[in-house]
Amino acid sequence: xxxxxxxxxxxxxxxxxxxxxxxxxxxxxxxxxxxxxxxxxxxxxxxxxxxxxxxxxxxxxxxxxxxxxxxxxxxxxxxxxxxxxxxxxxxxxxxxxxxxxxxxxxxxxxxxxxxxxxxxxxxxxxxxxxxxxxxxxxxxxxxxxxxxxxxxxxxxxxxxxxxxxxxxxxxxxxxxxxxxxxxxxxxxxxxxxxxxxxxxxxxxxxxxxxxxxxxxxxxxxxxxxxxxxxxxxxxxxxxxxxxxxxxxxxxxxxxxxxxxxxxx
Amino acid sequence: xxxxxxxxxxxxxxxxxxxxxxxxxxxxxxxxxxxxxxxxxxxxxxxxxxxxxxxxxxxxxxxxxxxxxxxxxxxxxxxxxxxxxxxxxxxxxxxxxxxxxxxxxxxxxxxxxxxxxxxxxxxxxxxxxxxxxxxxxxxxxxxxxxxxxxxxxxxxxxxxxxxxxxxxxxxxxxxxxxxxxxxxxxxxxxxxxxxxxxxxxxxxxxxxxxxxxxxxxxxxxxxxxxxxxxxxxxxxxxxxxxxxxxxxxxxxxxxxx
Numbered sequence: 354x355x356x357x358x359x360x361x362x363x364x365x366x367x368x369x370x371x372x373x374x375x376x377x378x379x380x381x382x383x384x385x386x387x388x389x390x391x392x393x394x395x396x397x398x399x400x401x402x403x404x405x406x407x408x409x410x411x412x413x414x415x416x417x418x419x420x421x422x423x424x425x426x427x428x429x430x431x432x433x434x435x436x437x438x439x440x441x442x443x444x445x446x447x448x449x450x451x452x453x454x455x456x457x458x459x460x461x462x463x464x465x466x467x468x469x470x471x472x473x474x475x476x477x478x479x480x481x482x483x484x485x486x487x488x489x490x491x492x493x494x495x496x497x498x499x500x501x502x503x504x505x506x507x508x509x510x511x512x513x514x515x516x517x518x519x520x521x522x523x524x525x526x527x528x529x530x531x532x533x534x535x536x537x538x539x540x541x542x543x544x545x546x547x548x549x550x551x552x553x554x555x556x557x558x559x560x561x562x563x564x565x566x567x568x569x570x571x572x573x574x575x576x577x578x579x580x581x582x583x584x585x586x587x588x589x590x591x592x593x594x595x596x597x598x599x600x601x602x603x604x605x606x607x608x609x610x611x612x613x614x615x616x617x
Numbered sequence: 618x619x620x621x622x623x624x625x626x627x628x629x630x631x632x633x634x635x636x637x638x639x640x641x642x643x644x645x646x647x648x649x650x651x652x653x654x655x656x657x658x659x660x661x662x663x664x665x666x667x668x669x670x671x672x673x674x675x676x677x678x679x680x681x682x683x684x685x686x687x688x689x690x691x692x693x694x695x696x697x698x699x700x701x702x703x704x705x706x707x708x709x710x711x712x713x714x715x716x717x718x719x720x721x722x723x724x725x726x727x728x729x730x731x732x733x734x735x736x737x738x739x740x741x742x743x744x745x746x747x748x749x750x751x752x753x754x755x756x757x758x759x760x761x762x763x764x765x766x767x768x769x770x771x772x773x774x775x776x777x778x779x780x781x782x783x784x785x786x787x788x789x790x791x792x793x794x795x796x797x798x799x800x801x802x803x804x805x806x807x808x809x810x811x812x813x814x815x816x817x818x819x820x821x822x823x824x825x826x827x828x829x830x831x832x833x834x835x836x837x838x839x840x841x842x843x844x845x846x847x848x849x850x851x852x853x854x855x856x857x858x859x860x861x862x863x864x865x866x867x868x869x870x871x872x873x874x
Contacts, residue, residue: 408776411780412780413780430779431779431780432780432782433780436780437776437777437780439773439776439777441771443773443774443777445777445778446873447872448872456781456791460781460783488871490873504781508781
Protein backbone atom coordinates (compact mmCIF):
# COMPACT_ATOMS: atom_id res chain seq x y z
CA UNK A 354 0.00 0.00 0.00
CA UNK A 355 2.85 2.35 0.77
CA UNK A 356 3.74 2.71 -2.90
CA UNK A 357 0.25 3.65 -4.08
CA UNK A 358 -0.18 7.22 -5.22
CA UNK A 359 -2.25 9.08 -2.67
CA UNK A 360 -2.21 12.48 -4.32
CA UNK A 361 -2.39 12.76 -8.10
CA UNK A 362 -2.04 16.07 -9.91
CA UNK A 363 -2.73 15.85 -13.64
CA UNK A 364 -2.25 18.58 -16.27
CA UNK A 365 -3.15 21.36 -13.89
CA UNK A 366 -3.03 24.96 -15.11
CA UNK A 367 -3.74 27.92 -12.88
CA UNK A 368 -3.92 31.66 -13.43
CA UNK A 369 -3.07 34.27 -10.86
CA UNK A 370 -5.41 37.25 -11.05
CA UNK A 371 -4.09 40.35 -9.31
CA UNK A 372 -6.69 42.99 -8.39
CA UNK A 373 -4.91 45.37 -10.78
CA UNK A 374 -3.06 44.43 -13.95
CA UNK A 375 -3.48 41.46 -16.20
CA UNK A 376 -3.67 37.82 -15.21
CA UNK A 377 -0.54 35.69 -15.08
CA UNK A 378 -0.16 32.00 -15.84
CA UNK A 379 1.12 30.63 -12.54
CA UNK A 380 1.07 26.89 -13.24
CA UNK A 381 1.28 25.24 -16.66
CA UNK A 382 0.41 21.57 -17.19
CA UNK A 383 1.68 20.41 -13.84
CA UNK A 384 1.54 16.67 -13.20
CA UNK A 385 2.77 15.04 -10.02
CA UNK A 386 2.17 11.91 -7.98
CA UNK A 387 2.76 11.72 -4.27
CA UNK A 388 2.89 8.29 -2.69
CA UNK A 389 1.31 7.37 0.59
CA UNK A 390 3.59 8.04 3.61
CA UNK A 391 6.11 9.78 1.40
CA UNK A 392 7.96 13.00 2.27
CA UNK A 393 8.07 15.09 -0.90
CA UNK A 394 9.60 18.56 -1.17
CA UNK A 395 8.36 21.07 -3.73
CA UNK A 396 11.36 23.22 -4.54
CA UNK A 397 11.56 26.22 -6.80
CA UNK A 398 12.45 29.90 -7.10
CA UNK A 399 10.10 32.39 -5.50
CA UNK A 400 7.04 33.11 -7.62
CA UNK A 401 7.15 29.74 -9.40
CA UNK A 402 3.72 28.74 -8.11
CA UNK A 403 4.78 26.05 -5.65
CA UNK A 404 2.52 27.43 -2.91
CA UNK A 405 -0.32 27.73 -5.43
CA UNK A 406 0.10 24.04 -6.26
CA UNK A 407 -0.04 23.21 -2.54
CA UNK A 408 -3.20 25.33 -2.10
CA UNK A 409 -4.84 23.50 -5.01
CA UNK A 410 -4.11 20.17 -3.34
CA UNK A 411 -5.41 21.61 -0.07
CA UNK A 412 -8.65 22.57 -1.80
CA UNK A 413 -8.27 26.25 -0.94
CA UNK A 414 -8.26 27.46 -4.54
CA UNK A 415 -10.64 26.44 -7.33
CA UNK A 416 -9.23 24.07 -9.94
CA UNK A 417 -9.36 25.76 -13.34
CA UNK A 418 -8.16 22.95 -15.58
CA UNK A 419 -6.71 19.51 -15.07
CA UNK A 420 -7.35 17.16 -12.19
CA UNK A 421 -6.33 16.93 -8.54
CA UNK A 422 -7.17 13.60 -6.93
CA UNK A 423 -6.69 12.71 -3.28
CA UNK A 424 -7.33 9.03 -2.47
CA UNK A 425 -8.80 8.68 -5.99
CA UNK A 426 -11.41 11.36 -5.33
CA UNK A 427 -11.33 14.81 -6.96
CA UNK A 428 -10.59 17.58 -4.45
CA UNK A 429 -13.67 19.71 -3.82
CA UNK A 430 -12.53 21.89 -0.94
CA UNK A 431 -10.48 21.70 2.24
CA UNK A 432 -10.86 18.76 4.57
CA UNK A 433 -9.41 17.33 7.77
CA UNK A 434 -7.64 14.58 5.82
CA UNK A 435 -5.16 17.27 4.69
CA UNK A 436 -3.64 19.31 7.49
CA UNK A 437 -1.88 22.54 6.56
CA UNK A 438 0.96 24.50 8.15
CA UNK A 439 1.69 28.01 6.87
CA UNK A 440 4.84 30.13 6.94
CA UNK A 441 3.05 32.82 8.97
CA UNK A 442 1.83 30.17 11.47
CA UNK A 443 -1.84 31.17 11.07
CA UNK A 444 -2.59 30.56 14.74
CA UNK A 445 -5.84 32.10 15.94
CA UNK A 446 -4.43 35.11 17.82
CA UNK A 447 -7.47 35.32 20.14
CA UNK A 448 -7.06 31.73 21.32
CA UNK A 449 -4.48 30.39 23.74
CA UNK A 450 -2.08 27.65 22.62
CA UNK A 451 -4.35 25.05 24.23
CA UNK A 452 -7.50 26.37 22.53
CA UNK A 453 -5.69 26.55 19.19
CA UNK A 454 -4.63 22.92 19.44
CA UNK A 455 -8.15 21.93 20.56
CA UNK A 456 -9.79 23.63 17.58
CA UNK A 457 -9.46 20.79 15.09
CA UNK A 458 -10.35 18.24 17.77
CA UNK A 459 -13.63 19.98 18.59
CA UNK A 460 -15.06 18.89 15.28
CA UNK A 461 -14.29 15.24 15.93
CA UNK A 462 -16.48 12.72 17.72
CA UNK A 463 -14.34 12.60 20.85
CA UNK A 464 -15.20 12.98 24.49
CA UNK A 465 -14.10 16.19 26.16
CA UNK A 466 -11.46 14.54 28.37
CA UNK A 467 -10.16 12.66 25.37
CA UNK A 468 -9.77 15.91 23.41
CA UNK A 469 -7.98 17.62 26.29
CA UNK A 470 -5.66 14.64 26.69
CA UNK A 471 -4.83 14.57 23.00
CA UNK A 472 -4.18 18.32 22.88
CA UNK A 473 -1.87 18.09 25.87
CA UNK A 474 0.00 15.16 24.32
CA UNK A 475 0.77 17.16 21.18
CA UNK A 476 1.67 20.30 23.11
CA UNK A 477 4.14 18.12 25.03
CA UNK A 478 5.39 16.52 21.82
CA UNK A 479 6.43 19.86 20.30
CA UNK A 480 7.97 21.02 23.59
CA UNK A 481 5.46 23.71 24.57
CA UNK A 482 4.63 22.28 27.98
CA UNK A 483 3.98 25.19 30.34
CA UNK A 484 2.82 27.53 27.56
CA UNK A 485 -0.71 26.10 27.23
CA UNK A 486 -2.39 29.29 28.41
CA UNK A 487 -0.16 31.70 26.44
CA UNK A 488 -1.54 33.68 23.54
CA UNK A 489 0.37 33.47 20.23
CA UNK A 490 1.49 37.10 20.61
CA UNK A 491 3.42 36.04 23.72
CA UNK A 492 5.43 33.37 21.88
CA UNK A 493 8.61 33.54 19.78
CA UNK A 494 8.51 32.64 16.09
CA UNK A 495 9.81 29.13 16.68
CA UNK A 496 7.29 28.52 19.46
CA UNK A 497 4.45 29.78 17.28
CA UNK A 498 5.40 27.32 14.56
CA UNK A 499 5.61 24.49 17.11
CA UNK A 500 2.11 25.40 18.27
CA UNK A 501 0.88 25.45 14.65
CA UNK A 502 2.42 22.03 14.01
CA UNK A 503 0.89 20.65 17.22
CA UNK A 504 -2.50 22.00 16.17
CA UNK A 505 -2.27 20.31 12.78
CA UNK A 506 -0.92 17.00 14.09
CA UNK A 507 -3.53 16.87 16.87
CA UNK A 508 -6.51 16.24 14.59
CA UNK A 509 -4.51 13.48 12.90
CA UNK A 510 -4.67 14.35 9.20
CA UNK A 511 -3.29 11.64 6.92
CA UNK A 512 -1.49 14.22 4.78
CA UNK A 513 0.54 17.22 5.91
CA UNK A 514 0.78 20.19 3.56
CA UNK A 515 3.56 22.50 4.68
CA UNK A 516 3.99 25.90 3.04
CA UNK A 517 7.54 27.11 3.78
CA UNK A 518 6.85 26.43 7.45
CA UNK A 519 10.34 27.37 8.64
CA UNK A 520 10.81 30.33 6.28
CA UNK A 521 10.18 32.93 8.98
CA UNK A 522 12.54 31.41 11.55
CA UNK A 523 16.16 32.22 12.32
CA UNK A 524 18.86 29.76 11.16
CA UNK A 525 19.35 27.96 14.49
CA UNK A 526 15.65 27.54 15.19
CA UNK A 527 15.09 26.40 11.63
CA UNK A 528 17.73 23.69 11.81
CA UNK A 529 16.32 22.50 15.13
CA UNK A 530 12.78 22.43 13.78
CA UNK A 531 13.91 20.46 10.73
CA UNK A 532 15.33 17.69 12.91
CA UNK A 533 12.20 17.68 15.05
CA UNK A 534 9.95 17.49 12.02
CA UNK A 535 11.92 14.50 10.73
CA UNK A 536 11.63 12.79 14.11
CA UNK A 537 7.87 13.40 14.16
CA UNK A 538 7.55 12.16 10.60
CA UNK A 539 9.50 8.97 11.40
CA UNK A 540 7.07 8.40 14.27
CA UNK A 541 3.79 9.21 12.52
CA UNK A 542 4.62 8.45 8.87
CA UNK A 543 2.16 10.84 7.35
CA UNK A 544 2.32 11.83 3.71
CA UNK A 545 4.10 15.19 3.63
CA UNK A 546 4.33 17.80 0.89
CA UNK A 547 6.83 20.40 1.97
CA UNK A 548 7.15 23.64 -0.02
CA UNK A 549 10.48 25.44 0.24
CA UNK A 550 12.98 27.47 -1.75
CA UNK A 551 15.86 26.24 0.42
CA UNK A 552 17.81 23.51 -1.44
CA UNK A 553 19.57 22.24 1.67
CA UNK A 554 16.31 21.99 3.58
CA UNK A 555 14.62 20.09 0.74
CA UNK A 556 17.45 17.57 0.32
CA UNK A 557 17.77 17.03 4.06
CA UNK A 558 14.08 16.52 4.79
CA UNK A 559 12.55 14.89 1.74
CA UNK A 560 12.69 11.47 0.15
CA UNK A 561 12.06 13.04 -3.22
CA UNK A 562 12.52 16.62 -4.34
CA UNK A 563 10.30 17.93 -7.14
CA UNK A 564 12.14 20.85 -8.73
CA UNK A 565 9.86 23.43 -10.29
CA UNK A 566 10.66 25.79 -13.15
CA UNK A 567 10.38 29.56 -13.06
CA UNK A 568 6.96 30.96 -13.89
CA UNK A 569 4.87 29.54 -15.41
CA UNK A 570 5.57 26.75 -12.96
CA UNK A 571 6.08 23.23 -14.25
CA UNK A 572 7.66 20.19 -12.62
CA UNK A 573 11.12 20.27 -14.14
CA UNK A 574 12.45 17.07 -12.65
CA UNK A 575 12.19 14.88 -9.59
CA UNK A 576 15.34 13.94 -7.68
CA UNK A 577 15.61 11.00 -5.30
CA UNK A 578 17.05 12.18 -1.98
CA UNK A 579 16.79 9.18 0.34
CA UNK A 580 19.56 9.09 2.96
CA UNK A 581 20.06 7.80 6.42
CA UNK A 582 18.64 10.94 8.08
CA UNK A 583 19.46 9.65 11.55
CA UNK A 584 23.18 10.12 10.91
CA UNK A 585 24.11 13.32 12.78
CA UNK A 586 27.04 13.90 10.40
CA UNK A 587 24.85 13.58 7.31
CA UNK A 588 25.40 17.22 6.29
CA UNK A 589 29.12 16.56 5.86
CA UNK A 590 29.00 13.31 3.89
CA UNK A 591 30.10 13.50 0.26
CA UNK A 592 26.89 11.85 -0.87
CA UNK A 593 24.80 14.58 0.77
CA UNK A 594 26.97 17.45 -0.44
CA UNK A 595 26.91 16.10 -4.01
CA UNK A 596 23.15 15.77 -3.88
CA UNK A 597 22.74 19.37 -2.69
CA UNK A 598 25.02 20.45 -5.57
CA UNK A 599 23.04 18.49 -8.09
CA UNK A 600 19.72 19.94 -6.98
CA UNK A 601 21.19 23.41 -6.58
CA UNK A 602 22.37 23.36 -10.21
CA UNK A 603 18.86 22.45 -11.33
CA UNK A 604 17.31 25.27 -9.33
CA UNK A 605 19.95 27.88 -10.19
CA UNK A 606 18.97 28.05 -13.85
CA UNK A 607 15.37 28.62 -12.85
CA UNK A 608 16.24 31.16 -10.20
CA UNK A 609 18.21 33.16 -12.78
CA UNK A 610 15.30 32.97 -15.21
CA UNK A 611 12.90 34.11 -12.51
CA UNK A 612 15.16 37.01 -11.61
CA UNK A 613 15.54 38.09 -15.24
CA UNK A 614 11.77 37.97 -15.68
CA UNK A 615 11.27 40.18 -12.66
CA UNK A 616 13.88 42.70 -13.77
CA UNK A 617 12.67 42.95 -17.37
CA UNK B 618 0.23 52.05 30.69
CA UNK B 619 0.01 52.60 34.43
CA UNK B 620 0.24 48.96 35.51
CA UNK B 621 3.38 48.03 37.34
CA UNK B 622 3.68 51.50 38.84
CA UNK B 623 4.07 51.83 42.57
CA UNK B 624 0.96 53.22 44.36
CA UNK B 625 2.75 56.49 45.06
CA UNK B 626 3.78 56.92 41.43
CA UNK B 627 0.24 56.02 40.31
CA UNK B 628 -1.19 58.68 42.63
CA UNK B 629 1.13 61.37 41.31
CA UNK B 630 0.36 60.19 37.80
CA UNK B 631 -3.36 60.70 38.47
CA UNK B 632 -2.60 64.12 39.92
CA UNK B 633 -0.77 65.14 36.74
CA UNK B 634 -3.60 63.81 34.58
CA UNK B 635 -6.38 65.56 36.45
CA UNK B 636 -4.53 68.74 37.40
CA UNK B 637 -5.73 70.59 34.25
CA UNK B 638 -9.34 69.77 35.15
CA UNK B 639 -8.84 71.06 38.67
CA UNK B 640 -7.22 74.22 37.30
CA UNK B 641 -10.11 74.74 34.91
CA UNK B 642 -12.63 74.39 37.76
CA UNK B 643 -10.73 76.96 39.86
CA UNK B 644 -10.47 79.36 36.91
CA UNK B 645 -14.21 79.00 36.32
CA UNK B 646 -15.05 79.78 39.92
CA UNK B 647 -12.64 82.74 40.02
CA UNK B 648 -13.78 84.24 36.71
CA UNK B 649 -17.36 84.22 37.87
CA UNK B 650 -16.74 85.41 41.45
CA UNK B 651 -14.45 88.24 40.33
CA UNK B 652 -17.07 89.28 37.75
CA UNK B 653 -14.66 88.81 34.86
CA UNK B 654 -17.67 87.35 33.07
CA UNK B 655 -21.34 87.88 33.81
CA UNK B 656 -22.60 85.37 36.36
CA UNK B 657 -25.63 84.92 34.08
CA UNK B 658 -23.40 83.66 31.26
CA UNK B 659 -21.25 81.60 33.60
CA UNK B 660 -22.61 81.05 37.11
CA UNK B 661 -19.97 80.19 39.74
CA UNK B 662 -19.14 76.48 39.87
CA UNK B 663 -20.08 76.22 43.53
CA UNK B 664 -23.57 77.55 42.74
CA UNK B 665 -23.80 75.02 39.93
CA UNK B 666 -22.81 72.27 42.38
CA UNK B 667 -25.52 73.42 44.80
CA UNK B 668 -28.09 73.43 42.01
CA UNK B 669 -26.96 69.93 41.11
CA UNK B 670 -27.61 68.70 44.65
CA UNK B 671 -31.08 70.26 44.57
CA UNK B 672 -31.83 68.63 41.22
CA UNK B 673 -30.83 65.26 42.60
CA UNK B 674 -32.89 65.76 45.77
CA UNK B 675 -35.99 66.78 43.83
CA UNK B 676 -35.60 63.60 41.76
CA UNK B 677 -35.71 65.55 38.48
CA UNK B 678 -32.17 64.69 37.43
CA UNK B 679 -32.58 60.99 38.15
CA UNK B 680 -35.94 60.61 36.37
CA UNK B 681 -34.81 62.49 33.30
CA UNK B 682 -31.38 60.87 33.36
CA UNK B 683 -32.78 57.35 33.51
CA UNK B 684 -35.12 58.14 30.66
CA UNK B 685 -32.19 59.42 28.57
CA UNK B 686 -29.96 56.47 29.41
CA UNK B 687 -32.71 54.04 28.47
CA UNK B 688 -33.09 55.69 25.05
CA UNK B 689 -29.35 55.83 24.40
CA UNK B 690 -28.77 52.25 25.49
CA UNK B 691 -31.67 50.81 23.53
CA UNK B 692 -30.70 52.68 20.36
CA UNK B 693 -27.03 51.85 20.74
CA UNK B 694 -27.68 48.17 21.48
CA UNK B 695 -29.82 47.89 18.35
CA UNK B 696 -27.14 49.69 16.32
CA UNK B 697 -24.40 47.38 17.60
CA UNK B 698 -26.31 44.17 16.93
CA UNK B 699 -27.80 45.13 13.55
CA UNK B 700 -24.78 47.17 12.40
CA UNK B 701 -22.28 44.48 13.37
CA UNK B 702 -24.27 41.71 11.69
CA UNK B 703 -24.72 43.85 8.58
CA UNK B 704 -20.99 44.59 8.33
CA UNK B 705 -20.01 40.93 8.70
CA UNK B 706 -22.70 39.92 6.20
CA UNK B 707 -21.47 42.46 3.64
CA UNK B 708 -17.88 41.29 4.06
CA UNK B 709 -18.84 37.63 3.71
CA UNK B 710 -21.08 37.85 0.66
CA UNK B 711 -20.18 39.55 -2.57
CA UNK B 712 -23.85 39.88 -3.49
CA UNK B 713 -24.75 41.49 -0.16
CA UNK B 714 -21.87 43.91 -0.56
CA UNK B 715 -22.93 44.85 -4.09
CA UNK B 716 -26.51 45.48 -2.98
CA UNK B 717 -25.95 47.17 0.38
CA UNK B 718 -22.61 48.89 -0.21
CA UNK B 719 -23.99 51.86 -2.18
CA UNK B 720 -26.76 52.39 0.42
CA UNK B 721 -24.22 52.52 3.24
CA UNK B 722 -22.03 54.93 1.30
CA UNK B 723 -25.02 57.13 0.51
CA UNK B 724 -26.27 57.40 4.10
CA UNK B 725 -22.94 57.48 5.93
CA UNK B 726 -22.05 61.16 5.36
CA UNK B 727 -25.61 62.37 5.95
CA UNK B 728 -25.99 64.48 9.13
CA UNK B 729 -28.15 62.25 11.27
CA UNK B 730 -29.69 65.18 13.16
CA UNK B 731 -31.57 65.90 9.93
CA UNK B 732 -33.56 62.78 10.77
CA UNK B 733 -34.93 64.23 14.02
CA UNK B 734 -38.14 65.64 12.45
CA UNK B 735 -38.54 62.48 10.37
CA UNK B 736 -38.36 60.10 13.33
CA UNK B 737 -40.78 62.34 15.27
CA UNK B 738 -43.17 62.26 12.32
CA UNK B 739 -43.00 58.47 12.33
CA UNK B 740 -42.96 57.65 16.02
CA UNK B 741 -44.06 60.76 17.89
CA UNK B 742 -42.51 62.60 20.84
CA UNK B 743 -41.73 59.66 23.12
CA UNK B 744 -38.97 57.11 23.48
CA UNK B 745 -39.57 55.46 20.11
CA UNK B 746 -38.42 58.35 17.96
CA UNK B 747 -35.23 58.86 20.03
CA UNK B 748 -34.35 55.17 19.94
CA UNK B 749 -34.94 55.02 16.20
CA UNK B 750 -32.82 58.13 15.64
CA UNK B 751 -29.92 56.80 17.74
CA UNK B 752 -30.19 53.40 16.08
CA UNK B 753 -30.08 54.92 12.58
CA UNK B 754 -27.34 57.39 13.45
CA UNK B 755 -25.09 54.91 15.25
CA UNK B 756 -25.52 51.89 13.01
CA UNK B 757 -23.30 52.89 10.09
CA UNK B 758 -20.05 53.56 12.00
CA UNK B 759 -20.50 50.09 13.55
CA UNK B 760 -21.30 48.54 10.16
CA UNK B 761 -18.26 50.10 8.52
CA UNK B 762 -15.98 49.05 11.39
CA UNK B 763 -17.24 45.47 11.31
CA UNK B 764 -17.03 45.40 7.50
CA UNK B 765 -13.45 46.69 7.32
CA UNK B 766 -12.35 44.41 10.13
CA UNK B 767 -13.98 41.36 8.57
CA UNK B 768 -12.54 42.19 5.15
CA UNK B 769 -9.10 42.24 6.72
CA UNK B 770 -9.40 38.63 7.93
CA UNK B 771 -6.22 36.70 7.16
CA UNK B 772 -7.03 34.15 4.46
CA UNK B 773 -4.62 31.71 6.05
CA UNK B 774 -6.71 31.77 9.23
CA UNK B 775 -9.84 31.15 7.18
CA UNK B 776 -8.16 28.27 5.39
CA UNK B 777 -6.85 26.81 8.64
CA UNK B 778 -10.34 26.74 10.13
CA UNK B 779 -11.79 25.21 6.96
CA UNK B 780 -9.11 22.53 6.83
CA UNK B 781 -9.89 21.64 10.43
CA UNK B 782 -13.44 20.81 9.48
CA UNK B 783 -15.24 24.09 10.13
CA UNK B 784 -18.07 24.67 7.64
CA UNK B 785 -18.69 28.15 6.27
CA UNK B 786 -20.94 29.59 8.98
CA UNK B 787 -18.81 28.09 11.74
CA UNK B 788 -15.71 29.60 10.10
CA UNK B 789 -17.33 33.05 9.92
CA UNK B 790 -18.19 32.89 13.61
CA UNK B 791 -14.79 31.50 14.66
CA UNK B 792 -12.50 33.51 12.38
CA UNK B 793 -14.18 36.44 10.63
CA UNK B 794 -16.03 37.76 13.69
CA UNK B 795 -13.00 37.82 16.03
CA UNK B 796 -10.84 39.21 13.21
CA UNK B 797 -13.33 42.04 12.84
CA UNK B 798 -13.49 42.71 16.58
CA UNK B 799 -10.81 45.45 16.95
CA UNK B 800 -12.18 47.63 14.13
CA UNK B 801 -15.76 46.81 15.11
CA UNK B 802 -15.05 48.08 18.63
CA UNK B 803 -13.54 51.26 17.17
CA UNK B 804 -16.81 51.75 15.32
CA UNK B 805 -18.76 51.18 18.53
CA UNK B 806 -16.71 53.83 20.30
CA UNK B 807 -17.58 56.36 17.60
CA UNK B 808 -21.21 55.27 17.88
CA UNK B 809 -21.14 55.73 21.64
CA UNK B 810 -20.11 59.37 21.27
CA UNK B 811 -22.65 59.89 18.49
CA UNK B 812 -25.43 58.44 20.62
CA UNK B 813 -24.97 61.17 23.24
CA UNK B 814 -24.95 63.89 20.59
CA UNK B 815 -28.11 62.60 18.95
CA UNK B 816 -29.82 61.94 22.26
CA UNK B 817 -29.36 65.40 23.71
CA UNK B 818 -30.04 67.27 20.47
CA UNK B 819 -33.25 65.36 19.78
CA UNK B 820 -34.41 65.82 23.38
CA UNK B 821 -33.65 69.52 23.19
CA UNK B 822 -35.82 69.92 20.12
CA UNK B 823 -38.78 67.63 20.73
CA UNK B 824 -39.22 65.90 24.06
CA UNK B 825 -40.95 66.08 27.41
CA UNK B 826 -38.31 64.12 29.24
CA UNK B 827 -34.58 63.50 29.33
CA UNK B 828 -31.32 65.38 29.79
CA UNK B 829 -31.85 67.49 26.68
CA UNK B 830 -35.38 68.42 27.67
CA UNK B 831 -34.17 69.42 31.14
CA UNK B 832 -31.39 71.60 29.71
CA UNK B 833 -33.82 73.38 27.41
CA UNK B 834 -36.48 73.76 30.07
CA UNK B 835 -34.12 75.13 32.74
CA UNK B 836 -32.48 77.46 30.23
CA UNK B 837 -35.82 78.86 29.12
CA UNK B 838 -36.77 79.50 32.77
CA UNK B 839 -33.53 81.30 33.51
CA UNK B 840 -32.28 78.66 35.98
CA UNK B 841 -28.80 78.82 34.57
CA UNK B 842 -27.06 77.20 37.57
CA UNK B 843 -29.29 74.14 37.21
CA UNK B 844 -28.88 74.16 33.44
CA UNK B 845 -25.10 74.08 33.78
CA UNK B 846 -25.45 71.30 36.34
CA UNK B 847 -27.29 69.15 33.79
CA UNK B 848 -24.80 69.99 31.02
CA UNK B 849 -21.93 68.91 33.27
CA UNK B 850 -23.82 65.75 34.23
CA UNK B 851 -24.20 64.84 30.55
CA UNK B 852 -20.51 65.52 29.91
CA UNK B 853 -19.50 63.40 32.88
CA UNK B 854 -21.86 60.57 31.94
CA UNK B 855 -20.35 60.53 28.45
CA UNK B 856 -16.84 60.46 29.87
CA UNK B 857 -17.76 57.64 32.24
CA UNK B 858 -19.43 55.62 29.47
CA UNK B 859 -16.30 55.95 27.33
CA UNK B 860 -14.09 54.85 30.23
CA UNK B 861 -16.23 51.80 30.94
CA UNK B 862 -16.21 50.99 27.23
CA UNK B 863 -12.42 51.25 27.06
CA UNK B 864 -12.14 48.83 29.96
CA UNK B 865 -14.43 46.37 28.18
CA UNK B 866 -12.27 46.71 25.04
CA UNK B 867 -9.14 45.99 27.05
CA UNK B 868 -10.66 42.78 28.39
CA UNK B 869 -12.02 41.68 25.01
CA UNK B 870 -8.72 42.34 23.21
CA UNK B 871 -6.36 41.06 25.90
CA UNK B 872 -4.97 38.55 23.39
CA UNK B 873 -3.25 41.30 21.45
CA UNK B 874 0.36 42.13 22.24
